[in-house]
Amino acid sequence: MGNEKVKSSRRKFIKSAATLAGAAIGFSWLKSSQVLLYGAEPKDETLPWYGIVIDIQKCIGCGNCAKACKKENDVPVEPFFFRTWVEQYTVKNDGSVDIVSPNGGIDGFKQTVPDEDIFKSFFVPKMCNHCSKSPCIQVCPVGATYDSPEGVVLIDEKYCIGCRYCVQACPYGCRFIHPVKKVANKCTLCYHRLKKNLAPACMETCPTGARMYGNLRDKNSDLVKFLKEHTTQVLRPNLNTGAKLYYNALSSEVR
Amino acid sequence: MKFYIPPQIPRLVIAFAIFISLFLVARHFLVPDTFGKYGHYRAASLIDNANPEIHYAGQQACFDCHQDIEDLKAKDVHSDIHCEVCHGPGEKHVLSSEAADIFKPSGREFCGSCHALNAAKPKSAIFQIDLNKHNVGKNCNECHNPHQPWEMKK
Numbered sequence: 001m002g003n004e005k006v007k008s009s010r011r012k013f014i015k016s017a018a019t020l021a022g023a024a025i026g027f028s029w030l031k032s033s034q035v036l037l038y039g040a041e042p043k044d045e046t047l048p049w050y051g052i053v054i055d056i057q058k059c060i061g062c063g064n065c066a067k068a069c070k071k072e073n074d075v076p077v078e079p080f081f082f083r084t085w086v087e088q089y090t091v092k093n094d095g096s097v098d099i100v101s102p103n104g105g106i107d108g109f110k111q112t113v114p115d116e117d118i119f120k121s122f123f124v125p126k127m128c129n130h131c132s133k134s135p136c137i138q139v140c141p142v143g144a145t146y147d148s149p150e151g152v153v154l155i156d157e158k159y160c161i162g163c164r165y166c167v168q169a170c171p172y173g174c175r176f177i178h179p180v181k182k183v184a185n186k187c188t189l190c191y192h193r194l195k196k197n198l199a200p201a202c203m204e205t206c207p208t209g210a211r212m213y214g215n216l217r218d219k220n221s222d223l224v225k226f227l228k229e230h231t232t233q234v235l236r237p238n239l240n241t242g243a244k245l246y247y248n249a250l251s252s253e254v255r
Numbered sequence: 256m257k258f259y260i261p262p263q264i265p266r267l268v269i270a271f272a273i274f275i276s277l278f279l280v281a282r283h284f285l286v287p288d289t290f291g292k293y294g295h296y297r298a299a300s301l302i303d304n305a306n307p308e309i310h311y312a313g314q315q316a317c318f319d320c321h322q323d324i325e326d327l328k329a330k331d332v333h334s335d336i337h338c339e340v341c342h343g344p345g346e347k348h349v350l351s352s353e354a355a356d357i358f359k360p361s362g363r364e365f366c367g368s369c370h371a372l373n374a375a376k377p378k379s380a381i382f383q384i385d386l387n388k389h390n391v392g393k394n395c396n397e398c399h400n401p402h403q404p405w406e407m408k409k
Binding site for chain 2: 057058059060061062063064068071072073074088089090108109110111115118121122123143144145146147148149154155156157158159188191192193195196198199201204205206207208209210
């Protein structure tokens with residue numbers, strides 16, 4: 001008798017657990033992941049919604065972007081604080097990959113691998129991806145970092161408590177703690193310049209036009225046209241961060 | 256039958272009321288004015304972020320005075336390269352018009368930061384030279400005008 005009772009309650013438990021799990025899986029399917037957003041879900045139609053394109057086929061690794069960013073935004077000059085930086089990837093003939101970024105690329109790059117060993121080599125500029133579902137915003141315990149109505153991820157320096165959750169949450173390594181202000185710091189897409197109708201400093205000083213920003217909501221903007229005509233990809237699409245920084249000609253070696 | 260309320264319930268209600276009102280008062284003073292206007296953040300922070308001064312003036316600010324360079328540059332391959340790529344941040348110079356406030360680059364290393372040969376540079380994006388072979392010992396601007404690089408001086 002008692003044994004029968006245990007069996008039936010166990011059966012009940014397994015049934016309800018299976019129902020819950022099934023519902024959870026079904027619900028996650030309903031809201032399927034959008035890896036490429038291309039101007040989805042506008043909140044405020046009157047404001048632009050910014051996206052960024054970086055064309056790896058145009059980047060020559062001069063480091064002007066990283067240099068200009070530091071000057072424009074008064075980023076500390078020590079070699080480990082960057083809002084944007086450039087990495088050089090070298091895939092060797094034996095299949096191994098060398099990734100270097102001496103001083104964020106500010107002083108330029110010298111190819112250290114002899115030419116005959118190189119399978120291919122290219123530069124990858126990195127910066128904040130201004131994710132629309134960003135992990136850094138989700139972990140902030142005080143609401144000091146947020147997605148602006150223009151889709152720019154910003155920091156409220158007066159409200160930040162410097163707990164570093166966001167620094168470790170960003171899968172792209174784009175945040176750091178400002179050594180003087182002791183609060184989180186990152187790329188603002190030069191929000192102060194955008195508001196004055198000027199291009200972000202890194203894009204103003206890119207000699208080859210490898211970087212581009214634009215309004216994802218405007219289907220006729222240069223940015224959206226570029227996205228239509230090229231095969232672009234975001235970094236770490238598996239994390240479903242809703243990154244709005246699209247790379248053209250991104251190689252699978254890039255992390 | 257009369258509905259019986261245990262005596263601890265009214266006391267608990269009073270205690271809860273005091274704590275909740277204390278919480279609401281504290282919240283009123285601790286939460287910043289504009290918090291929550293657009294989302295879970297201080298809306299005034301948008302203005303804080305828009306406030307910093309610019310250092311790079313932008314292409315148009317340069318051409319407002321240097322019309323001649325605009326015309327010169329338009330004729331050659333450097334036409335799409337903005338002035339501040341080479342000359343550095345120009346807002347100070349725009350405000351003061353002092354020549355000392357703008358950087359005037361020269362030297363093989365400077366031009367080489369873009370044009371030096373490197374296997375990682377895409378050939379289609381940039382014309383590259385080997386600094387160790389191309390007219391060693393000469394300064395680039397002895398032959399090339401940086402604003403019009405293919406108009407050779409000699």
